[in-house]
Amino acid sequence: MPTAAAEIRHDRPPRLAYERVSHSFTGLAAVDDVSLSVESGEILCLLGPSGCGKTTLLRIAAGIERQKAGRVVIDGEEVAGPNRMLPPEARGIGLVFQDYALFPHLTILDNVRFGLAGRPAGPATETAMRALERVRLAHYAKSYPHNLSGGEQQRVALARALAPEPRVLLLDEPFSGLDRRLRDQVRDDTLAVLRENGATAIVVTHDPEEAMRIGDRIALMRKGRLVQLGTPGALYRRPVDLKAARFFSEINELPARVVAGRVVCALGDLPAPASLAEGASAVVAVRPHDVRIAAAGGLPALVRRHRFLGEVDYLLVEIAGFDHPIEIRAPAGAGCAEGDTIRVEIAADACHIFKGEPA
CATH class of the missing domain: 2.40.50.140 (Nucleic acid-binding proteins)
Structure with missing residues (x-):
């Protein structure tokens, strides 16, 4: 009998879609009737100021929040909606938090292996080491998070998210805690890893330059609504309104x-x-x-x-x-x-x- 996770796995990166998704907290709209798709193997940036609904959309896709209305669909199959609600672990989605969320008492290897709970110890260790090699940190396997720089910790968090081989990867402001010079390097390294793995990815950011450097397309959010969607060049050269023009420069x-x-x-x-x-x-x-x-x-x-x-x-x-x-x-x-x-x-x-x- 196939598991729920197996039902949504295919031979190529999936297409993820939000269909008329809305959500609110204590009566205040956080996401307002958003329809948006992320194509197979695409890197989409959710861009906008704090409080515009970016992170809420990410949490809804991950299964951490349950939307009030609408559906989340992966390759045509509902994973969150009125007819079905898959748990987070059954969605094949990896999540990288803004603060990395590493366990200080665990080694780097054990932090990455944590995302492989339920697998036999030997194969889990091999998989975790491969993930660390992808981000060029295998030599830190026996170290602890406090021994690493902020940029290295971010790469460990990325390795942990990649270890289970998710087919959709969600990154919530992954570079905001780094200084500018380090941020540029870690961002470029992360982008290279995402391209190598070919995963469908959503990256949340409030920085328009960062969105233009990372995203195949950008979804500009404002007050819970999708304002404009398109390539970086389209949003920069043809802003939909004055506020959009102000936001980019x-x-x-x-x-x-x-x-x-x-x-x-x-x-x-x-x-x-x-x-x-x-x-x-x-x-x-x-x-x-x-x-x-x-x-x-x-x-x-x-x-x-x-x-x-x-x-x-x-x-x-x-x-x-x-x-x-x-x-x-x-x-x-x-x-x-x-x-x-x-x-x-x-x-x-x-x-x-x-x-x-x-x-």
């Missing part, structure tokens, strides 16, 4: 109005999108690196602040007729100083136009 926001089919702002005018009616207020959003210093033409701008940031120069400039200064990130060696007047320009295709926000 610093932007200059220029108030504008639609006049005769054009969006008119302090830096000129642009074709109005069909969604904006004549006379409507609008916001033109421009990223600092898309404001360029012009050799000729453009608009005059007074440099109020100049800072060298290594690969770029940061400029804060004032433009006549605009109430707020404009930020520019120009290639290093821009050749200007505070007090200089320069000329700036913006390519039309670098601008994002949104409906004006209420005052």
Whole structure:
């Protein structure tokens, strides 16, 4: 008689789907009618600020939380929903927590072997050692967590999650506790391991750069709802609204109005999108690196602040007729100083136009 876990295992990484999933705590919506799929072998990043529902979605897929409505489906079979509720251990899902959750009194080998409870001791040890070899930590098998760095502990947690050979791997802010230099290295190592294993994976993060570096696609969350889903390039270049544009990078926001089919702002005018009616207020959003210093033409701008940031120069400039200064990130060696007047320009295709926000 096959076990429940065996029923959802196939020869390829599975497709995981949330179908109209909602959940709440004490009456407050944590996840609100989310439908989302993670394709076979795909790495999907759940991105958004704290409290937007990312971790709750992860816990629902893992079976730690039971949603109030909707279904979680793996390869077409319901694992959580009104008709079926598989226990966590029967789902073939591995989970890596933000704090690693290692047992301080167990050796590194025993920490990894803990995820193989129920298997004979010999095969479990062999499997745990293979998992440690995958993350290049087999030489620490007899050590304890306190002997390892934060990055090494994170890799042990990854090895423990990989040891049972899960077909879906969930990682909850796995790099947030590491300093920046270590975070970059551990993130790259983790991504390499995920690619080598070919598992379907969901990674939770609040860092848009991290999401773009890791994810095949990104699901942007806000207040429990799915705001936008797509490739990193699509979300960055075509944000669905002003808040999405703000989330991915610093932007200059220029108030504008639609006049005769054009969006008119302090830096000129642009074709109005069909969604904006004549006379409507609008916001033109421009990223600092898309404001360029012009050799000729453009608009005059007074440099109020100049800072060298290594690969770029940061400029804060004032433009006549605009109430707020404009930020520019120009290639290093821009050749200007505070007090200089320069000329700036913006390519039309670098601008994002949104409906004006209420005052």
